[in-house]
Amino acid sequence: MSTKNYSLGQIGDYEIKQLKVFKTVVDCGGFSAAETALNIGRSTISLHISNLESRLNLSLCKRGRAGFSLTQEGQIIYQMTNDLLDSLESFRTTVNNLNTSLTGQLRIALSDTVSLDERSHFPELIRCFSSQANEVMVHTNVAPMADIERMVLNDEADIGFIPYHRKLDGLNYIALYQDTCYLYCHASHPLVAMTIEEQTEQVNQIPTTHAGVKPHEGISAQINEMNLSAVSYFYDTRLSLILSGQYIGFLPEFYAQAYVDKGELVAILPEQRNYDLGVAVISRKTAQPNKARELFVNIISDKFNAGRDKPED
Numbered sequence: 001m002s003t004k005n006y007s008l009g010q011i012g013d014y015e016i017k018q019l020k021v022f023k024t025v026v027d028c029g030g031f032s033a034a035e036t037a038l039n040i041g042r043s044t045i046s047l048h049i050s051n052l053e054s055r056l057n058l059s060l061c062k063r064g065r066a067g068f069s070l071t072q073e074g075q076i077i078y079q080m081t082n083d084l085l086d087s088l089e090s091f092r093t094t095v096n097n098l099n100t101s102l103t104g105q106l107r108i109a110l111s112d113t114v115s116l117d118e119r120s121h122f123p124e125l126i127r128c129f130s131s132q133a134n135e136v137m138v139h140t141n142v143a144p145m146a147d148i149e150r151m152v153l154n155d156e157a158d159i160g161f162i163p164y165h166r167k168l169d170g171l172n173y174i175a176l177y178q179d180t181c182y183l184y185c186h187a188s189h190p191l192v193a194m195t196i197e198e199q200t201e202q203v204n205q206i207p208t209t210h211a212g213v214k215p216h217e218g219i220s221a222q223i224n225e226m227n228l229s230a231v232s233y234f235y236d237t238r239l240s241l242i243l244s245g246q247y248i249g250f251l252p253e254f255y256a257q258a259y260v261d262k263g264e265l266v267a268i269l270p271e272q273r274n275y276d277l278g279v280a281v282i283s284r285k286t287a288q289p290n291k292a293r294e295l296f297v298n299i300i301s302d303k304f305n306a307g308r309d310k311p312e313d
Contacts, residue, residue: 058071235252
C-alpha cells in the first residue's frame with residue numbers, strides 16, 4: 001500500500017474494535033479459528049481486517065491456500081496492539097480503583113495443589129473477598145512457580161501462591177505454611193526390601209523424577225547426586241511417575257500421606273532424605289494502585305496473622 005504523505009490521525013473506538021478483531025485472529029491462527037472466539041462469521045471478520053488495513057494503509061496479513069500469516073508490518077502492529085490494549089486495561093483498572101466501589105478484576109495465579117490444600121484456606125479467602133467486593137471479576141490460573149513469579153512481576157497477575165524458594169527484590173511475600181518433603185517410592189519398588197545401609201548405597205543410582213526448576217539450597221543438597229531421569233513439575237504427574245514403580249521422587253508429606261496410608265507409597269531414608277518447603281503469597285511491590293489486590297492481601301494477612309516479607313532468605 002502507498003505510504004506517500006499518509007498520516008493516521010485520531011484513533012477512536014471503531015479502530016480499537018478492529019484491532020481487537022485483528023488480535024483475536026492472530027491469537028487463533030486464522031480467520032476460521034477466530035469465528036467461534038469472536039462469534040461472528042468469516043466474511044465479517046475479513047471485512048474488519050480489510051477496513052483496518054485500509055485505515056492503517058498497511059498490509060497486515062496474508063490469507064489464502066497457503067494459510068494465514070502476518071506480514072512484517074502485521075507483526076509490528078500485532079505487538080503494538082497488545083501494548084495498546086494492555087495500557088487501556090491498566091488505565092481502566094486504575095480509574096476503577098480510584099473510585100469508591102471495588103470493580104474491575106483480581107487475577108490470581110496458583111501453584112500446583114495450593115487451592116485445595118486445606119492449610120491455604122483458599123475457599124475461605126475467596127468467600128471473604130467476595131462478600132466485600134462482589135463486583136470484582138476473579139480470574140484464577142494454575143501455573144509453575146517460575147511462571148507465577150514472572151506473571152506477578154510483569155503485572156500479568158495480581159496475586160501468586162507459590163512454593164517459597166527464593167526472595168526477589170520486586171515482590172512482597174506473606175508466609176502461609178510449610179511442608180516437609182520426603183523421598184518416596186512405590187511399595188513394589190526394590191528399595192523397599194533393602195536395609196538402610198543398602199538404600200543409602202543404592203538410592204543415588206535409582207531413576208528419579210524432579211520438578212525441573214532451579215532448586216533452593218536445601219533441595220540441591222538432596223538431589224544433586226541423584227539420577228535425575230524424569231521431569232514432572234506438578235505433583236499429580238510426579239506422583240503418577242512414582243506410582244509406576246519406575247521412579248522415586250520427593251513429595252510433600254501432606255500430599256503423599258493418603259497414599260502412604262493406603263500402602264501404595266513408602267518413604268525412603270526419611271531421616272536423611274528430606275527438606276522443608278514453604279508456601280507463600282506474592283504481590284508486586286511497585287504495581288499501580290489496585291484496591292482489589294490490596295483487599296485480598298489484607299484478608300490473607302489477617303487470616304494468617306502475618307506481615308509482609310515474612311519469609312527469610
